[in-house]
Amino acid sequence: MSALSLRGVGKVFNPGSDQEVRAVHGVDLAVERGEFISVIGPSGCGKSTLLRLIGDLTPPSAGTVSVNGKTPSRARLDRDYGMVFQSATLLEWRRVQANVELPLEIMGMDAAERSRQAAAMLELVQLDRFANHYPWQLSGGMQQRVAIARALAFNPSILLMDEPFGALDEMTRERMQSELLRIRAETGTTVVFVTHSIPEAVFLSTRVVIMSPRPGTITEVVDIDLPEPRSDATRQDQRFFDLLTGVREGLRAVEDP
Amino acid sequence: MRAVRSRNAMSPNARRLVSFLGILAFLVAVWEGYKWMGTATGGVWPGTGIALPVRTNERSMPHTWDVVFALLRPARRGGDMLLLVLLRAALFTWRSALIGFLLGSAVGFGLGVLFVRSALAERGLMPHVVASQTVPILAIAPILVVWAGRLNVTRWLVVAVVSAYLAFFPVAINTLRGLRSPDATASELMRSYAAAPNQVLWKLQVPAALPYLFPALKIAATASVIGAIVGELPASMPDGLGRAILNFAAAFSAAPEKLFASILVASLVGIGFVGIVVLAERTLIPPSRRLEDLSEPQVRGVGA
Ligand SMILES: Nc1ncnc2c1ncn2[C@@H]1O[C@H](COP(=O)(O)OP(=O)(O)OP(=O)(O)O)[C@@H](O)[C@H]1O
Numbered sequence: 001m002s003a004l005s006l007r008g009v010g011k012v013f014n015p016g017s018d019q020e021v022r023a024v025h026g027v028d029l030a031v032e033r034g035e036f037i038s039v040i041g042p043s044g045c046g047k048s049t050l051l052r053l054i055g056d057l058t059p060p061s062a063g064t065v066s067v068n069g070k071t072p073s074r075a076r077l078d079r080d081y082g083m084v085f086q087s088a089t090l091l092e093w094r095r096v097q098a099n100v101e102l103p104l105e106i107m108g109m110d111a112a113e114r115s116r117q118a119a120a121m122l123e124l125v126q127l128d129r130f131a132n133h134y135p136w137q138l139s140g141g142m143q144q145r146v147a148i149a150r151a152l153a154f155n156p157s158i159l160l161m162d163e164p165f166g167a168l169d170e171m172t173r174e175r176m177q178s179e180l181l182r183i184r185a186e187t188g189t190t191v192v193f194v195t196h197s198i199p200e201a202v203f204l205s206t207r208v209v210i211m212s213p214r215p216g217t218i219t220e221v222v223d224i225d226l227p228e229p230r231s232d233a234t235r236q237d238q239r240f241f242d243l244l245t246g247v248r249e250g251l252r253a254v255e256d257p
Numbered sequence: 258m259r260a261v262r263s264r265n266a267m268s269p270n271a272r273r274l275v276s277f278l279g280i281l282a283f284l285v286a287v288w289e290g291y292k293w294m295g296t297a298t299g300g301v302w303p304g305t306g307i308a309l310p311v312r313t314n315e316r317s318m319p320h321t322w323d324v325v326f327a328l329l330r331p332a333r334r335g336g337d338m339l340l341l342v343l344l345r346a347a348l349f350t351w352r353s354a355l356i357g358f359l360l361g362s363a364v365g366f367g368l369g370v371l372f373v374r375s376a377l378a379e380r381g382l383m384p385h386v387v388a389s390q391t392v393p394i395l396a397i398a399p400i401l402v403v404w405a406g407r408l409n410v411t412r413w414l415v416v417a418v419v420s421a422y423l424a425f426f427p428v429a430i431n432t433l434r435g436l437r438s439p440d441a442t443a444s445e446l447m448r449s450y451a452a453a454p455n456q457v458l459w460k461l462q463v464p465a466a467l468p469y470l471f472p473a474l475k476i477a478a479t480a481s482v483i484g485a486i487v488g489e490l491p492a493s494m495p496d497g498l499g500r501a502i503l504n505f506a507a508a509f510s511a512a513p514e515k516l517f518a519s520i521l522v523a524s525l526v527g528i529g530f531v532g533i534v535v536l537a538e539r540t541l542i543p544p545s546r547r548l549e550d551l552s553e554p555q556v557r558g559v560g561a
């Protein structure tokens with residue numbers, strides 16, 4: 001059973017009206033447990049919509065989504081999803097520790113266990129020293145790490161990330177990428193990751209999915225056969241450059257057909 | 258060296274007090290200046306024959322210090338000091354206002370929650386809520402008094418209900434606005450945790466609404482005092498500020514300073530009440546989350 005399987009998935013917004021948008025159309029994809037899938041494509045090609053379809057934030061107009069063999073809504077109720085968006089969306093009245101505890105609180109974990117788990121997650125993202133800070137006392141990158149810790153706190157089987165590093169500077173971004181790979185190696189979580197950055201997609205992924213707009217659909221899937229574990233040395237690897245070129249060409253074909 | 262310290266070294270509270278006293282002194286000066294001018298010109302604008310809008314004699318405009326002195330003299334021959342009489346009345350009125358404030362705020366908060374939960378309730382009820390505030394409280398108060406009279410409720414409780422009638426509205430409006438303030442991603446996050454509606458309410462919406470709630474509570478505090486004073490009239494309560502104001506208004510031409518004195522005390526009640534709300538806000542809401550007034554656009558989600 002694959003971690004995620006999409007068959008003929010489509011999404012039409014405002015069907016029948018003059019504002020009808022075919023955001024996603026005829027998407028087929030199977031993702032194995034532990035895979036890291038990046039979705040890349042021009043703005044408006046339906047990447048976020050695809051992620052929202054997987055995460056049961058919006059229902060599909062066509063096709064079926066199955067997560068661990070379940071419907072997305074069953075998977076959501078089973079707390080299979082961890083989500084990270086471009087904005088960290090931390091609750092400003094809660095300290096860092098309490099923000100990470102939020103999902104655990106909602107899931108009814110008792111206070112002692114909750115606090116232990118949140119502390120472990122903050123250690124994982126190397127923010128244990130900031131547990132008692134408020135979100136506004138942290139930099140954007142640190143806030144995003146808190147958001148990742150929060151998403152991982154309840155051991156979701158699949159992590160959905162929509163341009164999580166989009167607002168960060170290049171250096172912070174590369175550091176966060178390495179950290180994300182390290183975290184994934186420790187947790188074994190399946191990841192679906194939306195990005196605009198080709199190097200980011202190649203560096204992180206086991207496969208890169210290229211999408212085209214109008215209607216949003218998958219045009220190419222590139223296998224990333226870079227050696228594991230990946231490190232800063234990987235970014236200097238000739239194979240890394242070849243794959244960048246491969247993905248760039250795939251994208252170019254999409255952008256000016 | 259000493260003098261240099263004053264302006265910049267003052268704490269914010271001290272600065273606030275100084276500016277309050279400064280404005281008070283200015284208002285007193287305007288009052289007394291106008292009065293002095295009228296006396297000097299015989300009641301016309303200087304150099305013209307145009308009459309001043311307000312007469313400046315003792316019958317219309319007592320000296321500000323006469324108002325203060327009146328507070329310190331017996332209200333009636335051989336009785337208690339006017340200040341004492343008014344403070345007792347104020348305390349009595351404030352009891353109704355406090356109950357009305359609490360009742361009104363609770364109802365307002367409840368309506369806000371109801372509206373955010375149910376679009377149907379909002380569509381159906383909101384017009385009535387708005388309409389309720391366009392009906393003059395002077396018309397509502399006697400009706401409530403008569404109805405409650407049959408139910409055998411103590412009268413000051415009826416006054417509290419009139420006061421709540423004015424207090425609930427700003428709280429309802431701002432609670433609703435505050436509950437709606439978290440951005441969509443925060444709600445989607447809660448959805449991804451499969452949070453129950455009550456968890457979304459208490460862990461996301463209510464904390465987000467608190468900064469919106471306090472400006473409304475300040476308005477509710479002043480409104481509840483007005484509601485209580487007005488409510489006391491048809492309820493014919495002998496002990497509150499409402500009756501005192503009515504009595505002194507009837508005797509205005511004989512002793513205008515007493516009416517002004519009761520206005521002073523009534524406004525002190527309002528200021529004191531708002532002060533309590535401000536204190537609560539300061540203890541509950543960190544400075545970074547406080548909204549200074551109702552027109553402030555949005556509470557930002559961090560990182561949003
Ligand atoms: N709720 C919605 N209602 C109507 N149309 C929508 C809605 N959400 C997305 N769309 C439309 O669907 C299309 C795909 O949007 P989507 O946000 O998925 O793109 P994207 O690939 O994530 O773009 P970006 O890279 O800019 O984030 C766009 O044309 C957008 O206007």
Ligand SMILES: [Mg+2]
Nearest residue numbers: 047048049162
């Ligand atoms: Mg997007």
